[in-house]
């Protein structure tokens with residue numbers, strides 16, 4: 001059995017493990033090495049299990065700990081051409097760091113990682129679908145301004161979907177962020193709101209997906225209990241009961257051992 005374990009997920013730092021006890025991959029490395037090691041040790045996954053680090057894009061909350069984590073794990077960093085270029089330009093990674101292009105399927109220890117492009121205000125962002133050797137699959141999909149049919153197709157048929165639920169619209173509107181930043185977040189290449197997330201989860205539920213993780217919550221413009229209730233209510237309206245018909249978890253800002261298996 002495989003797990004999806006968000007070691008950390010928020011606008012401040014993102015790092016997600018997908019795999020089993022023996023092998024898996026890391027999606028993003030936006031936390032410090034100490035937090036990384038501590039959160040991984042909590043659930044008994046050995047660092048050697050990680051066969052590659054797949055980066056979604058070059059924003060700091062996704063790559064803050066990348067250089068040190070890569071050096072500790074001694075595995076390649078994967079990403080789109082644009083993201084890898086920006087990682088060097090921003091000096092996140094030295095030019096000689098082991099990097100591999102991941103614009104098509106990559107297979108590592110029987111685990112296949114399929115990228116798909118996302119609309120986000122970065123060089124060339126993408127997210128990933130991970131299929132285990134057993135044939136089950138999980139998707140990590142955060143940092144996108146809006147859903148597209150192509151992204152929806154990549155989420156379909158997954159055993160578990162981790163989807164961005166970044167902000168509550170009323171909190172963003174009433175919050176302290178400057179106007180340009182509010183527009184950026186709510187724009188077509190910003191982030192998904194709780195409402196956007198619920199609309200997509202509703203579609204996915206109708207098409208058979210049963211396990212969901214809400215990710216990349218804003219600390220300023222969201223609350224875990226609001227995002228959670230939003231999905232419970234949305235799926236409740238179509239007759240689905242939490243625990244019986246679907247599983248739901250909010251990825252914590254810093255995780256202390258919560259995961260979903262698939």
Ligand SMILES: [Zn+2]
Nearest residue numbers: 011059061143
């Ligand atoms: Zn982010």
Ligand SMILES: [Zn+2]
Nearest residue numbers: 057059120143
């Ligand atoms: Zn971003």
